[in-house]
Amino acid sequence: MLLEVRDLHVEFHTRDGVAKAVNGVNYSVAEGETLAVLGESGSGKSVTAQAIMGILDTPPGRISGGEILFKDRDLLKLGADERRTVRGREMAMIFQDALSSLNPVLSVGDQLGEMFVVHRGMSRKDARAKAVELMDRVRIPAARERVGDFPHQFSGGMRQRIMIAMAMALEPSLIIADEPTTALDVTVQAQVMDLLAELQRELDMGLILITHDLGVVADVADKIAVMYAGRIVETSPVHAIYEAPAHPYTKGLLRSIPRLDQKGQELYAIKGLPPNLLHIPPGCAFHPRCPQAREVCRTDVPPLYTVDAERRSACHFWKETLDER
Amino acid sequence: MGRYVIRRLLQMIPVFFGTTLLIFLMVNVMGDPVAGLCGDRQCDPATAARLRAEFGLDKPVWQQYLTYMGNVFTGNFGTAFNGQKVTELMATAFPITIRLTVVAIVFEIVIGISLGVVTGLQRGRPVDTGVLVLTLVVISVPTFVTGLLLQLLLGVKWGVISPSVSSEAPLDELILPGLVLASVSLAYVTRLTRTSIAENTRADYVRTAVAKGLPRRRVVVRHLLRNSLIPVITFIGTDVGALMGGAIVTERIFNIHGVGYQLYQGILRQNTQTVVGFVTVLVLVFLAANLIVDLLYAVLDPRIRYA
Incomplete structure (x- = not known):
C-alpha cells in the first residue's frame, strides 16, 4: 500500500475551545489508485490532506494521534527536514484556487523551475527548460513564449494546469488534489479533470481527490470515502455506492444531486447544518439530521461495520439503509 | 508605461507652480525681509529703500513671483542678503x-x-x-x-x-x-x-x-x-x-x-x-x-x- 492513514486525530485549539476536526480517520491509497474523499465543508477532508502533506498550521492545529504510513514509513515520526524532502518530491498537492495559490510576483517559469533547482540542484537555465517541458506536457499553448508570464496573465483553466504541472514536476508517487476544479468554469472542469486522470495513469500515481462534487467522482475515482464531522462514515468502491449507499448521509448527498428527470420538482436537501466541531453531538454525529435516527444513535458511536469485503459503513442501521434504497 | 510617465510629468507642472507660489506668498507674509537685516536696530530708511529696490521687493508680489520663476528656469536662484549665491549654498x-x-x-x-x-x-x-x-x-x-x-x-x-x-x-x-x-x-x-x-x-x-x-x-x-x-x-x-x-x-x-x-x-x-x-x-x-x-x-x- 502506498499510503495508509490510521486512526488520525487532528484538533485545533481556538479561543472558544478545542475543535475536533479529524476524529479517527482511516483510509488507504495504492499505486495508480484514485480515492475520492467526499464531504461537506468542515467535514475534515482538507485537514486530513494537510496532515498527510505536513502543511497543517501548527499551532493552532495539532495532530493528537494516529499514524500516516507512506511507503511503510510513519511520516509523523520523521524530523522536519526529512519530512520536507518527502513534500514535492514524493507527494504533491494541488490546491483549489490556482490564482491565490501561485505566487503573484514570480513568473510561472520560476515557480515551476524552482522544483528542479531546489530538489534536483539544477541550474536556473536547465530548470527553465524543464519548466517549458512541463507546460507542454499539461498542454499549455505556446509554452516557450509564455514561460516568463505571471499567473494573472493566464486563464483559470491554464492556471490550474500550471498547478498540476508543478505537482507533477518531480513525478511523485502520490498526488493530493484538494477540490481542483471547484473554482473553474464547468466547461473547463472536465478538461482539467481529464488531464489529471491521464497524467495519473501515465505515471501510475496514487491520487486523493478531495471534492464535494459527486459528478466528478463517478468518472475518475476507484473508491470513495465519505467524511462527516471528522470521521469516515462510509467507504466503498465507486459504483457500489451510487447503486446502493450504506449510510443515510451518503444517501442524502446522492439525493441532493439535481437530475434531468427531476425537472419541476423541489431539490432534496439534507436537513439542518453540519455540526459545530467544538460540540460534536454524542453518539452518531449525524443523528440530529438523520431521518432514520433511533435511540441508540444518540448514545453509541457507531463503529465502521463491514458491509462486504470492500465496503464499510459507520451506521448502526446500515442493513436497512442498504435494503431501503 | 512611457505615456504614463509623460502624463505624470505633466501633472507635476501645476503641483510645482502651486507649491512654489504658496511658499512665495507665505514667506512674504512672514514680514519685511529688510527689517531683519539690520539686526535689532531700526534700519536706516534710505538703506532699506535701496535694498528693497535691489532685490525687487518694492514690486507687487505677483510680479516678484514671476521674475523669480523666470530666473529659476535659467538656473538662477538669486542671491542671499549676505551676497552669497543661493546655488552656492x-x-x-x-x-x-x-x-x-x-x-x-x-x-x-x-x-x-x-x-x-x-x-x-x-x-x-x-x-x-x-x-x-x-x-x-x-x-x-x-x-x-x-x-x-x-x-x-x-x-x-x-x-x-x-x-x-x-x-x-x-x-x-x-x-x-x-x-x-x-x-x-x-x-x-x-x-x-x-x-x-x-x-x-x-x-x-x-x-x-x-x-x-x-x-x-x-x-x-x-x-x-x-x-x-x-x-x-x-x-x-x-x-x-x-x-x-x-x-x-x-x-x-x-x-x-x-x-x-x-x-x-x-x-x-x-x-x-x-x-x-x-x-x-x-x-x-x-x-x-x-x-x-x-x-x-x-x-x-x-x-x-x-x-
Whole structure:
C-alpha cells in the first residue's frame, strides 16, 4: 500500500475551545489508485490532506494521534527536514484556487523551475527548460513564449494546469488534489479533470481527490470515502455506492444531486447544518439530521461495520439503509 | 508605461507652480525681509529703500513671483542678503543632507525590515510584543527629545561620538544623526513590515511554497518577503523626500550645515531667496521620489501595469 492513514486525530485549539476536526480517520491509497474523499465543508477532508502533506498550521492545529504510513514509513515520526524532502518530491498537492495559490510576483517559469533547482540542484537555465517541458506536457499553448508570464496573465483553466504541472514536476508517487476544479468554469472542469486522470495513469500515481462534487467522482475515482464531522462514515468502491449507499448521509448527498428527470420538482436537501466541531453531538454525529435516527444513535458511536469485503459503513442501521434504497 | 510617465510629468507642472507660489506668498507674509537685516536696530530708511529696490521687493508680489520663476528656469536662484549665491549654498548643503538621508534610509531598511520580519514571523511572542512597545515609544517621543538625549548620553556623558558634526560632515559622524533622523520612520517601517509579513504568512501561495518542499529560508525570502515588501518599499521611497526636507530638527541638534540648517537660518533671517530656493528644490525631489515609487511599484508587482 502506498499510503495508509490510521486512526488520525487532528484538533485545533481556538479561543472558544478545542475543535475536533479529524476524529479517527482511516483510509488507504495504492499505486495508480484514485480515492475520492467526499464531504461537506468542515467535514475534515482538507485537514486530513494537510496532515498527510505536513502543511497543517501548527499551532493552532495539532495532530493528537494516529499514524500516516507512506511507503511503510510513519511520516509523523520523521524530523522536519526529512519530512520536507518527502513534500514535492514524493507527494504533491494541488490546491483549489490556482490564482491565490501561485505566487503573484514570480513568473510561472520560476515557480515551476524552482522544483528542479531546489530538489534536483539544477541550474536556473536547465530548470527553465524543464519548466517549458512541463507546460507542454499539461498542454499549455505556446509554452516557450509564455514561460516568463505571471499567473494573472493566464486563464483559470491554464492556471490550474500550471498547478498540476508543478505537482507533477518531480513525478511523485502520490498526488493530493484538494477540490481542483471547484473554482473553474464547468466547461473547463472536465478538461482539467481529464488531464489529471491521464497524467495519473501515465505515471501510475496514487491520487486523493478531495471534492464535494459527486459528478466528478463517478468518472475518475476507484473508491470513495465519505467524511462527516471528522470521521469516515462510509467507504466503498465507486459504483457500489451510487447503486446502493450504506449510510443515510451518503444517501442524502446522492439525493441532493439535481437530475434531468427531476425537472419541476423541489431539490432534496439534507436537513439542518453540519455540526459545530467544538460540540460534536454524542453518539452518531449525524443523528440530529438523520431521518432514520433511533435511540441508540444518540448514545453509541457507531463503529465502521463491514458491509462486504470492500465496503464499510459507520451506521448502526446500515442493513436497512442498504435494503431501503 | 512611457505615456504614463509623460502624463505624470505633466501633472507635476501645476503641483510645482502651486507649491512654489504658496511658499512665495507665505514667506512674504512672514514680514519685511529688510527689517531683519539690520539686526535689532531700526534700519536706516534710505538703506532699506535701496535694498528693497535691489532685490525687487518694492514690486507687487505677483510680479516678484514671476521674475523669480523666470530666473529659476535659467538656473538662477538669486542671491542671499549676505551676497552669497543661493546655488552656492545649495552646492554645499545638499550633498551633506543627501549623505544624512542615505544613512537614515540604510537604517530604515536594515533595522526596520529585519525587526519587521522577525516580529511578523513570531506574532504574539515576547520578541514581537517587546519590539511593538519599543516602536510605540519611538513614535510617541518627538525627534528633538530622542536626538538631544542621545547626544547628551553618547556624545557628552560617555564620549562615544562627537556631539557636534564638523562642517565637512563625514559619513562616520553622521551615524548617530542618521539614526535619530530615521527613528520615527524606522518604527513605522518595522510595524508595516510586521503587519505585511503576518498577513502574507497565511496566504495560499506561501502554503503552496511549503507544500513544494522548499526549505523554510527559501519560503520566507523568495516567496513571503518579495510580496510583503511591496508596501514597505513604497513607504521608504516616499520617505526619501520627507527625510530630506524634514531634517531641520536633527540638523539643528547636531549642528549639521545641510538643507535643514540653511532653511532654518533663512527663515530666521527672513531670507526670501534662500527659503524659496531650497523649498523649490525639495518640492522637485519630493515629486521625483513619488514618481519613482509609483514606477517601482509596477516593477515589484507585475499585476500592476500603467497605461
